[in-house]
């Protein structure tokens with residue numbers, strides 16, 4: 001793509017997007033402008049990626065055709081409303097902030113602004129992200145395709161209606177945290193069984209990654225895949241019995257209900 005791309009804020013998630021853009025060859029470093037308030041961080045990003053450092057958020061807004069807002073949710077509206085008048089007429093703003101709605105973004109940026117709200121997750125850092133894309137009515141098919149291509153350069157991305165954003169946060173944005181807890185717990189048990197810790201993390205993580213891959217690649221129902229592991233009177237069915245007894249499914253569902261409720265609360269300000 002020949003567009004100029006800007007980043008306002010470039011921490012964990014901003015770097016995942018920036019890294020994906022460059023690694024996929026969709027943009028060259030000289031097409032990218034980045035601003036963060038700490039000059040040393042801008043210098044580090046310039047050094048690491050060869051991108052253009054910007055001296056202010058205004059400079060990014062004035063320069064770029066697609067501007068990623070990658071600051072924390074609590075300052076997103078303030079940061080964007082302060083520079084709303086600096087954007088070019090046709091510029092597209094892409095927000096990754098959790099809980100900040102298209103309506104709140106339009107109030108900050110102006111109701112004539114093309115905006116896409118997204119929800120990525122941290123596996124983006126290792127090219128295995130999952131991102132939802134929610135455009136406002138003004139974003140064009142080309143804008144949507146460009147943003148899908150950017151997020152697909154480091155994982156999967158799909159267009160999702162805004163009313164589904166809370167399940168997206170539950171099942172994808174926040175989900176890596178619960179999966180890490182599951183991996184940690186499995187590794188603890190392996191250590192209890194005598195395995196060295198580093199080896200236990202490797203076995204646990206590979207089991208989770210391989211199982212996820214089977215769901216995605218075989219198209220089989222997760223229950224059928226589970227049944228394939230459970231030999232009659234074998235070891236696995238013993239573990240399944242205890243997980244059912246201890247309420248694994250209901251713990252996960254209730255945890256995600258709390259997550260979705262919080263996401264909804266944040267959206268209401």
Ligand SMILES: NC(=O)C1=CN([C@@H]2O[C@H](COP(=O)(O)OP(=O)(O)OC[C@H]3O[C@@H](n4cnc5c(N)ncnc54)[C@H](OP(=O)(O)O)[C@@H]3O)[C@@H](O)[C@H]2O)C=CC1
Pocket residue numbers: 008009010011012013014035036037038039041057070071072073075079096097098119120121122173
């Ligand atoms: N972490 C996650 O799992 C997910 C996060 N998100 C969303 O991503 C967004 C960013 O999160 P994350 O990358 O984790 O956060 P980080 O704290 O890693 O990065 C925040 C960035 O914002 C910059 N910044 C701070 N204040 C300003 C300001 N006033 N103007 C411009 N830039 C500023 C920081 O710069 P400096 O370091 O120089 O202060 C830093 O580069 C959030 O809105 C979050 O909701 C979405 C999905 C998943």
Ligand SMILES: O=C(O)[C@@H]1CCC=N1
Pocket residue numbers: 098169173174
């Ligand atoms: O915990 C949070 O609020 C953000 C949203 C998705 C992941 N982290």
